[in-house]
Amino acid sequence: MGGSGRAATCVQPERPGGLILAPRPGASADVTGDCATDAADLAVLLQDWGMQDSPADLDYDGVVGPADLAWMLADWGG
Ligand SMILES: [Ca+2]
Numbered sequence: 001m002g003g004s005g006r007a008a009t010c011v012q013p014e015r016p017g018g019l020i021l022a023p024r025p026g027a028s029a030d031v032t033g034d035c036a037t038d039a040a041d042l043a044v045l046l047q048d049w050g051m052q053d054s055p056a057d058l059d060y061d062g063v064v065g066p067a068d069l070a071w072m073l074a075d076w077g078g
Pocket residue numbers: 056057058059060061062063064065067068
């Protein structure tokens with residue numbers, strides 16, 4: 001296995017270079033890359049709350065906040 005820790009069947013799209021305000025259609029809230037949106041992803045989101053340049057910035061507005069939490073909860077278990 002490589003150093004990424006991500007399964008080959010769970011490839012996340014590349015993050016764009018700039019900020020995108022619109023949500024990603026059909027995007028997963030799987031922050032940890034384990035192909036499931038669960039407590040581990042929530043832990044990362046809460047740890048990075050208010051931070052910039054975090055993988056938990058699911059809506060790409062530049063900061064981890066309530067919209068990202070809502071996104072994650074909507075994708076919970078997915
Ligand atoms: Ca965000």
